[in-house]
Amino acid sequence: MSERITLRVTGREVQGTNVVVLTLCAANGETLPTFAPGAHIDLHLAGGLVRQYSLCGNPDDASHWQLGILNAQNSRGGSQAAHLLQPGDEVQASLPRNLFTLTLEASHTLLVGGGIGITPMLAMAHALHQAGRSFELHYCARSRARMAFLPALDAAPWAAKVAYHVSEEGETCRLQPDALLVGAPANSHLYVCGPEGFMDWVIDKAESAGLAPSHIHREYFNREPETGGEAFEVVVPALGVTVQVTQDQNIVEALAQAGVRVKVSCQQGICGTCIANVLEGTPEHRDSYLTQEERDANDQIALCCSRSRSPRLAIEIFELD
Numbered sequence: 001m002s003e004r005i006t007l008r009v010t011g012r013e014v015q016g017t018n019v020v021v022l023t024l025c026a027a028n029g030e031t032l033p034t035f036a037p038g039a040h041i042d043l044h045l046a047g048g049l050v051r052q053y054s055l056c057g058n059p060d061d062a063s064h065w066q067l068g069i070l071n072a073q074n075s076r077g078g079s080q081a082a083h084l085l086q087p088g089d090e091v092q093a094s095l096p097r098n099l100f101t102l103t104l105e106a107s108h109t110l111l112v113g114g115g116i117g118i119t120p121m122l123a124m125a126h127a128l129h130q131a132g133r134s135f136e137l138h139y140c141a142r143s144r145a146r147m148a149f150l151p152a153l154d155a156a157p158w159a160a161k162v163a164y165h166v167s168e169e170g171e172t173c174r175l176q177p178d179a180l181l182v183g184a185p186a187n188s189h190l191y192v193c194g195p196e197g198f199m200d201w202v203i204d205k206a207e208s209a210g211l212a213p214s215h216i217h218r219e220y221f222n223r224e225p226e227t228g229g230e231a232f233e234v235v236v237p238a239l240g241v242t243v244q245v246t247q248d249q250n251i252v253e254a255l256a257q258a259g260v261r262v263k264v265s266c267q268q269g270i271c272g273t274c275i276a277n278v279l280e281g282t283p284e285h286r287d288s289y290l291t292q293e294e295r296d297a298n299d300q301i302a303l304c305c306s307r308s309r310s311p312r313l314a315i316e317i318f319e320l321d
Contacts, residue, residue, distance in 0.1 A: 004044065009089045010064065015148035018071040019116065020083050023064050027090050031062040037123040038100035038219070041065070042265060043082065044092040050265045051078035054120040054219075055096060056149075059127055068148055070116040072222070099272060099289065100219040102127060106189035109135040110180065112202055114194020118149060120219060124191060129158040140165040140175050140194070177202050181209035193219045213292065220270050220288045229284065232308040236260065236315055237279065251303040262303055263319035269305035273319070276303055281313035
């Protein structure tokens with residue numbers, strides 16, 4: 001099981017529309033582990049729920065961590081449980097993990113956050129400013145009333161590099177990705193986070209503008225994976241287990257019927273908790289976690305959503321629940 005630490009809620013503020021900003025300190029009073037911009041933590045909430053939230057504070061400040069959590073209408077219970085946390089409450093969390101790594105080598109960095117997707121961008125902006133790097137931050141939302149972190153952004157030492165794109169304020173205020181990307185300096189990198197449709201739109205524009213795939217970075221908060229497909233066999237040699245994955249099952253469900261409980265979290269192919277090694281066979285990747293290079297290698301698979309192109313798939317599981 002991944003190492004956990006106990007955090008205490010020391011601050012709570014509702015900002016924008018249904019966004020709670022939580023300040024978390026180590027319950028034992030010690031300084032917190034450092035984290036790299038783009039990192040997230042797994043928050044262990046009431047009812048056995050585990051959810052991933054981006055760290056949005058200054059990475060150099062080890063006195064506390066900060067999270068911004070939207071109480072989403074389509075929540076499976078995680079955001080609702082997080083919104084119930086109050087100052088003084090203690091909560092378990094993983095150590096920071098980074099699946100959305102920031103490079104400081106780019107000639108220029110474009111940070112684009114849609115809605116609650118602004119959260120990882122805040123830590124990235126802090127790091128880029130402190131490193132003296134060229135960047136701009138674009139915060140997109142339907143209305144200004146929905147936007148969290150506005151006071152913090154306006155007070156940031158890099159406030160002049162922030163642009164707000166508010167749909168209800170007119171066409172000229174909306175994000176214009178074509179102009180943004182075509183005018184970007186050579187060797188620019190793009191980081192985008194937000195609703196799936198918004199992200200896909202920005203990424204498509206970036207690819208059309210000729211930005212190299214390796215310079216386009218993304219993090220999905222919520223993405224519904226494709227379901228269904230041909231049945232196939234999964235073998236776990238280390239456990240002596242063989243199961244049939246039917247057309248309407250995923251690998252996690254099939255293994256659970258055989259008594260093998262894989263550790264899962266998001267169940268959407270986003271977090272990487274259920275990644276396993278592929279020993280034999282060819283995966284059909286349906287996750288948003290693996291990079292294209294990792295997909296091409298075909299030696300890893302997200303068990304919660306991906307399937308198999310071959311009739312038989314042999315795997316090595318890292319974590320059991």
